[in-house]
Amino acid sequence: MIYKRSSALFAEAEKVIPGGVNSPVRAFKGVGGTPIFVKEAKGAYLYDEDGNRLIDYINSWGPMILGHAHEPVVNAVIEKAKKGTSFGMPTEIETQIAELAVSMVPNIDKIRFVNSGTEACMSAVRLARGFTGKDKIIKFAGCYHGHSDSFLIQAGSGASTFGTPNSPGVTKGTAKDTLLAKYNDIENVKALIQANKNEIACIIIEPVAGNMGCIPPVNGFLEGLRELCDANNILLVFDEVMTGFRLAKGGAQELFNINADIVCFGKVIGGGLPVGAFAARNEIMNYLAPLGPVYQAGTLSGNPLAMAAGLSMLNELNNDAEVFNRLKEKTAYLHEGIAKVLTQNNITHTINRLGSMISVHFDEEQVIDFDTAAKGNNEKFKKFFHGMLNAGVYIAPSAFETWFITDALSYDDLDFTISAVNTVSKTL
Numbered sequence: 001m002i003y004k005r006s007s008a009l010f011a012e013a014e015k016v017i018p019g020g021v022n023s024p025v026r027a028f029k030g031v032g033g034t035p036i037f038v039k040e041a042k043g044a045y046l047y048d049e050d051g052n053r054l055i056d057y058i059n060s061w062g063p064m065i066l067g068h069a070h071e072p073v074v075n076a077v078i079e080k081a082k083k084g085t086s087f088g089m090p091t092e093i094e095t096q097i098a099e100l101a102v103s104m105v106p107n108i109d110k111i112r113f114v115n116s117g118t119e120a121c122m123s124a125v126r127l128a129r130g131f132t133g134k135d136k137i138i139k140f141a142g143c144y145h146g147h148s149d150s151f152l153i154q155a156g157s158g159a160s161t162f163g164t165p166n167s168p169g170v171t172k173g174t175a176k177d178t179l180l181a182k183y184n185d186i187e188n189v190k191a192l193i194q195a196n197k198n199e200i201a202c203i204i205i206e207p208v209a210g211n212m213g214c215i216p217p218v219n220g221f222l223e224g225l226r227e228l229c230d231a232n233n234i235l236l237v238f239d240e241v242m243t244g245f246r247l248a249k250g251g252a253q254e255l256f257n258i259n260a261d262i263v264c265f266g267k268v269i270g271g272g273l274p275v276g277a278f279a280a281r282n283e284i285m286n287y288l289a290p291l292g293p294v295y296q297a298g299t300l301s302g303n304p305l306a307m308a309a310g311l312s313m314l315n316e317l318n319n320d321a322e323v324f325n326r327l328k329e330k331t332a333y334l335h336e337g338i339a340k341v342l343t344q345n346n347i348t349h350t351i352n353r354l355g356s357m358i359s360v361h362f363d364e365e366q367v368i369d370f371d372t373a374a375k376g377n378n379e380k381f382k383k384f385f386h387g388m389l390n391a392g393v394y395i396a397p398s399a400f401e402t403w404f405i406t407d408a409l410s411y412d413d414l415d416f417t418i419s420a421v422n423t424v425s426k427t428l
């Protein structure tokens with residue numbers, strides 16, 4: 001395929017935008033080459049500035065679960081826009097989407113809308129700290145909760161006591177309050193709690209990790225966290241920015257039948273517009289301003305266009321009893337097809353999958369946490385990525401990302417993809 005215009009547009013962008021992009025993963029640093037500029041998208045397909053058509057397995061990193069430019073969502077936004085785009089005053093549609101979200105998700109009474117997943121997670125942690133009166137948090141290596149300071153932390157030499165910043169600009173003081181744990185390792189979490197008795201406000205986790213490939217929790221892990229939290233007066237925060245309204249109507253809480261204390265949303269809940277949200281039972285949510293002492297605010301929070309897109313998206317999902325099953329079946333079909341051709345071509349691999357999340361790792365071990373995900377063969381992944389792109393299939397430009405299956409994919413698209421994997425694997 002030819003990417004002449006994309007390359008030219010990227011060169012222009014680099015002059016006025018750092019790295020040419022407004023979010024780093026888009027720059028293709030993990031795979032080499034220059035990014036593709038999108039012109040438009042419809043259903044399962046992206047159309048780039050050079051006129052290439054690509055089957056999209058990223059879908060804006062999750063939000064477009066029903067495909068691009070899904071008509072009810074687009075129409076809802078257009079109709080809303082004609083009536084004004086922002087007021088900074090309450091609107092009825094905010095209550096409508098809140099009521100719907102509360103009815104779909106288990107164990108939440110109230111929800112507050114913000115503008116991104118980052119904001120949702122950042123606010124959830126502040127609320128957990130305010131509510132418990134404690135400062136420290138536990139996060140898991142390889143889990144992503146947005147780019148706020150408390151989360152940009154890596155395991156330090158004193159990992160059992162505190163982490164260290166993994167970006168300049170994050171202070172040591174902030175890093176000291178974030179403890180790093182190993183995903184799927186309950187003993188590790190126990191030890192951290194022991195070493196920091198009565199200091200931990202919350203444990204925040206992606207209930208199915210999606211930012212180091214797709215890594216489901218091992219049996220008993222989430223249950224174990226729930227028990228530890230209950231026993232130690234710690235709040236359990238599920239970051240369902242990726243899994244919410246994707247794995248089931250009620251997200252991972254419903255799928256695993258485990259209650260979190262605070263749940264964060266983003267991506268699907270905004271139907272492709274900038275939306276995040278966090279939710280909990282009354283007792284916790286009433287701790288937020290203006291009812292309670294924990295401050296949190298936003299000029300564009302609950303923006304009418306964003307709420308219109310989100311409400312339409314949630315309605316579509318709520319009214320379609322089969323959608324999550326269809327997504328799961330399509331993902332399973334893709335998994336079987338890819339596994340078969342990779343095996344036939346003698347390519348060492350591990351495929352992880354849950355619901356409509358799937359990741360292909362060039363790794364012979366099971367991938368269960370950040371360390372095992374990091375062992376994958378990145379050179380092979382780069383070749384795979386570019387081979388697939390050349391065949392007209394767009395997967396994430398990084399080995400540490402899940403693929404997001406959309407309901408707009410047809411079985412012909414899936415067969416096309418499997419056959420592309422077959423062709424590409426002969427070159428690996």
Ligand SMILES: *Cc1c(COP(=O)(O)O)cnc(C)c1O
Pocket residue numbers: 061115116117118119121144145146147206210211239240241242266267276
């Ligand atoms: C994408 C993501 C975020 C951050 O959301 P943004 O809208 O990019 O700020 C947080 N948590 C998880 C699990 C995510 O996948």
